[in-house]
Amino acid sequence: MSARFNLPIIKHERVPALTLSSETFLEQLRHWSNFQYLLPYFAQFSCCSYGMENLYRSGEIEIAGKNIFCSVQPVSRQADILIVGGVISKKLSPYLLEVYQEMLFPRWVISVGACASAGGPFKSYAIEAGLSALFPVDVYVPGCPPTEKAIIEGLRILQKRVEDRQCSAVTEPDMISRALR
Amino acid sequence: MSFGTQYKTASYQTDTKNLLGLVQKLKSEFPHLLLLDIFARENYRGHALPEGVSNRPTIDFFLEYRFLDIDSLENINISMGVQNDRYVPSIAGLFVNASWCEREAYEMYGIGLQNETRTNLLTPPVVGERSFPFRRDKFEDVDGPAWGPFQMDKSFFRPRSVEKNAPENFYMGKILGPIIACPNGPVRLLMDIEGESIKKAYLEVGFSHRALEKKLEGKSVNEIPLYLERLSHLAPHYGSYLSAFFFETLFHITIPERAQGIRMAILEMSRIMSHCVALENLFYTYDQHLPLTVMKWARAKCCELFLELSEGNYFGDLIIVGGLKRDIPRTFPIKCLAFVHELNNHIVSVASYLHHNQAWLAHTQLVPLDHHLGLRYGVLGPNIRASGINLDFRKRIKPYFYSEIDFDIPLGVTGTTHDRTLIRMEEIKQSLRIISQVLDHVPEGDILSRNLNAEIAQKMAAVFPVDETFIPRHRAMVEGPEGPLMLEIYFQPNRLLITAMSDLKIERFRFLSGGFMAAQCLPNVLSDQPHESALGALYSFNINFAEVDR
Ligand code: SF4
Numbered sequence: 067m068s069a070r071f072n073l074p075i076i077k078h079e080r081v082p083a084l085t086l087s088s089e090t091f092l093e094q095l096r097h098w099s100n101f102q103y104l105l106p107y108f109a110q111f112s113c114c115s116y117g118m119e120n121l122y123r124s125g126e127i128e129i130a131g132k133n134i135f136c137s138v139q140p141v142s143r144q145a146d147i148l149i150v151g152g153v154i155s156k157k158l159s160p161y162l163l164e165v166y167q168e169m170l171f172p173r174w175v176i177s178v179g180a181c182a183s184a185g186g187p188f189k190s191y192a193i194e195a196g197l198s199a200l201f202p203v204d205v206y207v208p209g210c211p212p213t214e215k216a217i218i219e220g221l222r223i224l225q226k227r228v229e230d231r232q233c234s235a236v237t238e239p240d241m242i243s244r245a246l247r
Numbered sequence: 248m249s250f251g252t253q254y255k256t257a258s259y260q261t262d263t264k265n266l267l268g269l270v271q272k273l274k275s276e277f278p279h280l281l282l283l284d285i286f287a288r289e290n291y292r293g294h295a296l297p298e299g300v301s302n303r304p305t306i307d308f309f310l311e312y313r314f315l316d317i318d319s320l321e322n323i324n325i326s327m328g329v330q331n332d333r334y335v336p337s338i339a340g341l342f343v344n345a346s347w348c349e350r351e352a353y354e355m356y357g358i359g360l361q362n363e364t365r366t367n368l369l370t371p372p373v374v375g376e377r378s379f380p381f382r383r384d385k386f387e388d389v390d391g392p393a394w395g396p397f398q399m400d401k402s403f404f405r406p407r408s409v410e411k412n413a414p415e416n417f418y419m420g421k422i423l424g425p426i427i428a429c430p431n432g433p434v435r436l437l438m439d440i441e442g443e444s445i446k447k448a449y450l451e452v453g454f455s456h457r458a459l460e461k462k463l464e465g466k467s468v469n470e471i472p473l474y475l476e477r478l479s480h481l482a483p484h485y486g487s488y489l490s491a492f493f494f495e496t497l498f499h500i501t502i503p504e505r506a507q508g509i510r511m512a513i514l515e516m517s518r519i520m521s522h523c524v525a526l527e528n529l530f531y532t533y534d535q536h537l538p539l540t541v542m543k544w545a546r547a548k549c550c551e552l553f554l555e556l557s558e559g560n561y562f563g564d565l566i567i568v569g570g571l572k573r574d575i576p577r578t579f580p581i582k583c584l585a586f587v588h589e590l591n592n593h594i595v596s597v598a599s600y601l602h603h604n605q606a607w608l609a610h611t612q613l614v615p616l617d618h619h620l621g622l623r624y625g626v627l628g629p630n631i632r633a634s635g636i637n638l639d640f641r642k643r644i645k646p647y648f649y650s651e652i653d654f655d656i657p658l659g660v661t662g663t664t665h666d667r668t669l670i671r672m673e674e675i676k677q678s679l680r681i682i683s684q685v686l687d688h689v690p691e692g693d694i695l696s697r698n699l700n701a702e703i704a705q706k707m708a709a710v711f712p713v714d715e716t717f718i719p720r721h722r723a724m725v726e727g728p729e730g731p732l733m734l735e736i737y738f739q740p741n742r743l744l745i746t747a748m749s750d751l752k753i754e755r756f757r758f759l760s761g762g763f764m765a766a767q768c769l770p771n772v773l774s775d776q777p778h779e780s781a782l783g784a785l786y787s788f789n790i791n792f793a794e795v796d797r
Contacts, residue, residue, distance in 0.1 A: 115480075
């Protein structure tokens, strides 16, 4: 009797198919892992930490209706999604930029709350008028402060956009071709 | 919960020559004198002169000193006129905690104080000529405040020890932050380490500086609660309570009994939330998962109860001048009492769990705050009570129903991180006691004073007379969860008779919390302690850095 050999079943339409070109295959695999495995990192500063605090401590986030893996990272070096909430002062922004530069490629940013998105009620000489002055932002979550549900909804929207390739991901140029070389 | 304003106030006017002598005399007269605040303000009367008038007043700024004698609760105010180009003596030799306040006065207004530091406290270091953001155009030739976009100082990211032969060169440097202390706000802790122990520590604040005091200049007083709630976000209801209490003491309004009772319950719940943040942070740092779960649950539950009260927003602006915005739902006391009962049981079990947990004890019986040091720095609230000083203004002033309620003030002995943790847990228990007693006896009736607007309009004429040279001012102070919260406002002089509160305009807004002094004290407490305990100590003080930076 020969042992039955079960192939793993992945329930997703866009499983990377076998192709003759290794470059296409790697690209597809990479894309699949991008939307299937979310690695967010939370940088929360002031009053907005109300809604984010529990998510940050929870380790894993469940997105309703999606069968994906979303694990909160303790350091930005292991993350590819930066979730920023709170008042971004001009004294803080160089450090935030540092955090952003340490992240994995490709990377996305979610801005949470009125302050991070556009300066908010505290807009003054000491405040950055929105995160987009520092780096590209993909999803803006409104609210002052936004609730936990709103932040998860923002994550869901980002995931959908990544899956549909609607997000212009900040990618390191020709990383794949370098890996192949 | 409120103190200061209804007690005796002594005011002094002085000048730069006599300041040190006066402060020295006061210090010897009152052995337990605390420095609460120093702030600067411009001489607005001079500013209001029409264009072309060259006889500028001889006084450009005022430096205001605020002291409190903790024996008699007497307030002592000193006001000193300062000229733009003259140096002012520093009182940091007499009161060590004056140093940060004076640095702030220099940074914001450019008042030359004779203390040794010229580093920035709140704003980032800038290359080139300094500009002082709080100054009006009076001394500047350019239009508007000369501020940003600026170039970063290159030495900003460089460790301090690159200077040749600096003593720091022999120590190892360790930097924590700025994205630590998550709900409390960003802060940077720089340490010089030798072996295991910290030789010297520095705390860099100002990462959430948002210039609130400048922003509110010229604005209507109606905007204050919106900002204060967000500023004291660890216990948001204290922000709105402070602003409501400010105007109630200004206009001598008595609020209905029902509102008093509900306010007490709300404020005590807020206090629990603030303590939960500190405990959550501590248990997370020291890997105590069981207590962490309890604290997370408690804070989530408090949030849930508040969301129900304030109809879906965390910052519901529940407490308003004259009483409450809306009444509590009928089911609220039942839900709240069930929560109180459950949390009480959990706290008892967590306390006994920690008491027998050797790993916890070994890590946290460190970083003691000496009560002499604490009082010299003006640290108040639970942090000083953990060092054995019995100072709670709820017990001494007895506002609202606090005189009829049975509760204790827990005291620590050594003031270590462990003591501060236990004090917070014990205070949660006492708050639960207060809530259960209040909710049982909330009287029926109104939640807002009747004829509030008529009452205010009537008193407005007496408090704010039509006089272009008179600058009305008022000061209020409440006992928050982490020491006092202070608010002082100088109003714009009136040209016309005003009757509504929304017509009141702010000239100078000053807000300070007890955390400012605790943050100043923290580096001293850390010296000669193991560097692993630094983060836990920072969390155990539970400083709200949003309030520190404003
Ligand atoms: S958006 Fe609102 S809650 Fe969030 S940081 Fe800004 S002021 Fe605070």
